[in-house]
Amino acid sequence: MSDQPTTPAEALLAADAAAGPLLETTTGPHLWERAFTTRRMMIDVLIGLLPVTAAAVWFFRAAAVCQIVTCVVAALAAEYVFTFARRKPFSLLDGSGLITGLILAFSLPPGLPPYMSAIGAIVAVALGKMIFGGLGYNIFNPAMVGRAFLMACFTAEMTTWAAPVGATTGATPLAAGGASLLKLFEGNVAGSLGETSAAMIILGGLWLLLRKAGDWRLTAGMLIGVALVAPVDHWARESGHSLTVLQHLLSGAVLLGAFFIVTDPVSSPLTKPGRWIFGLGVGMLTVVIRIFGNNPEGVMFAVLVMNAMTPLLNRWTQPRPVGGHAKKE
Amino acid sequence: MDIGHLVAIAITAAVIQNIVLTYFMGICPFLGVSRRVDMAFGMGAAVTFVNTAAGVVTYLLQAYVLIPYHLEFLQYVVFIFVIAAMVQLVEMYLRKFFPRLYDSFGIYLPLITTNCAILGTTLLIWIKGFGTLAQATVFSAFVGVGFTLAIVIMAGIREELDFADVPKALRGPAITLMIAAILAMAFMGFAGIGG
Incomplete structure (x- = not known):
């Protein structure tokens, strides 16, 4: 009796065997993405922030550059001082200080x-990160x-928004009774440095969500x-001050x-229901x-x-194992 | 009776002018009993009960005894006396029905007597000029609810911090006070809501 396949069905089987098993079984945990590290996540966030940075520099020119450089340098310096004082390895490379x-x-x-x-x-x-022990332990969003x-400390300065270069308005659209949707979308309105251009934020944000560096929930x-x-x-509120739903979503x-x-x-909850509650x-x-x-x-204020509430949300929304008990006692 | 006004008083007392995070009263149980969520909730419930009872009794005493007989100068003495009596009531109740909770509170249970949040509430009722017993009751009950809210949030955070690498010098009351500062900044955002 020869080894050569004689029928078409046997020929197919032999081809399959050569190509490897149909169903591979391995033991868990199943790491589908080996490169899913803090560093990769932070780099994805940085890439996501690129369009926002571009819009900020485009609309506010030198003021934007100066602000970004000041904040980043001060944040990294503070992180360096704290890690040095505690004799820990300098955590610059994980990128979290940069993002803060x-x-x-x-x-x-x-x-x-x-x-x-x-x-x-x-x-x-x-106060936001290092006193809790550094990245991963902070309860609140450091920024x-x-x-x-x-x-x-500086309420007056913090609520005075300069107009973008070339624009005429001075008050934030939230206080001025709303701006036109097109202006809000492209970002030619007064406001904080990176929040003016809805289009650029959505562009960068979608990248972030697609790369799963942030949870869409x-x-x-x-x-x-x-x-x-x-x-x-x-x-x-009376008509002069109230905003429509879309204006609420796009401005500020x-x-x-x-x-x-x-x-x-x-600083957000770990469980899926917890994340929904947190976002809502x-x-x-x-x-x-x-x-x-x-x-x-x-x-x-809402984020803080x-x-x-996040530790309590984590506690209350823990999924119950199938067949498990509702309570420990 | 204006229900809307009572709701506004309740929300203001519990959240917007939270007794711990806006007035910074009741800090000692806030630091001392905020290590576990269940204990914090028990302390919150005890304080809420004492607060409501003391608020009602002191309101009646002030309105129908002290003011008619021009004895307002005795206000502090009388109020503390009432609060101490209420705490004694809670203590007897807890010792009989929740001995475990009673043991875990330790010194902090009799210390509710000197909890400035409660004396503060009974005095604030008059400083804020609430005109009716209903307003005083709602106010003192929801100050207690606000205290419970603050201490339970803090306990949740502190349980989470058990796993954190907090610098040695900051462990315990130091980090708790810093978190309280951040919480107070967060609650600043509610300023102006409800007038």
């Missing part, structure tokens, strides 16, 4: 005196801690949260927050603060409040 500096720079009004930006960056890294500190949750509460504005820091701030994997909470609180509070913008 960048996000802070984008969330500050252009033309803020450089020493204030530097104070913000130092507080962001020191938002730095910004909140500046907001408490957080972004979607926040945008839905804003859209849910925004209609209240229509009857809560909502988009920057939804794509780049709430997606911080350290940030979005809804943002609009409530915008409409009813003294502050024109609420993203930063929900950051504080």
Whole structure:
């Protein structure tokens, strides 16, 4: 009897055997992406921030460059001092200090005196991250801690927004009763450095989500949260001050927050339901603060409040194992 | 009775002018009993009960005894006395029905007497000029709710920090106070809501 296949079916089988098994079985854990490291994630965030950086430099020219450089240098210097003092390896290479500096720079009004930006960056890294033990342990989003500190210390400077080069308006669209949607989309409005151009933020943000450097549930949750509460504005404030739902979504820091701030994997919840609640909470609180509070913008406060709730959300939304007990006792 | 006004008082007392994060009162149990979430919740419930009871009783005493007889100068003494009595009540109740919780509180349970949040609430009722018993009751109850909110949030964070590499010098009360500072900055955002 020969080994040569005699029927077409046997020929197919022999070809399959040569090509390898149909079903491969391996033991877990199944790492589908071996390069999914902190460093790769941070690089993806940096790439995602490129369009925002470009828009900031385009609209605010030298002021933007000065602000970004100040914040990044101060953040890295603070990180260096703290790691040096604790005799730990310098954590510059994971890129998180760089991103904290960048996000802070984008969330500050252009033309803020450089020493204030530097104070913000130092507080962001020191109080926001290093006192908890560095990256991975911080409870709050470091950039938002730095910004909140500046907001408490220099309220007047923090709520004066310079107009982009070549534009005429001076007040942020949130306070001035809204800008046209096209202007908001391209970014030719007054506002914090990196929050003006909706188009560029969405471009960079989509890259971030596609690379899974940020969870889309957080972004979607926040945008839905804003859209849910925004209609209240229509009857809560007189017509000159109220914004439409789309204006709420496109103006201020909502988009920057939804794509780049709430997606911080350290200070957001670990579970999927927790992430939905977190995103919805940030979005809804943002609009409530915008409409009813003294502050024109609420993203930063909303993020900090929900950051504080994150440990509780993690605790309450833990999935129950199949067949497991509802409670430990 | 204006329900809308009562709701505004409740939200203001619990969130917008949170007793711990805006007035910085009640810091000692906030630091001392915020290590575990369940303990923090128990302390919050105890404080809420004492706060509500003391708020109601001191309101009645002030309105119907102290003011008619021009004895306002006795306000502090009388209020502390009422609060101490209420704490004693809670202590007896907990020792009988929740002995484990009672043991875990330790010194912090009798210390509710000197919790400035509670004396603060009973005095704030008069400083803010609430005119009716209903307003005073809602206010003192929701100050307690706000205290519970703050201490439970803090306990959640501190449980998470058990795994963190916090610098040695900052462990314990130091990091807790720094977190409280960040929380206070976050709650600043609610300023202006509800007038």
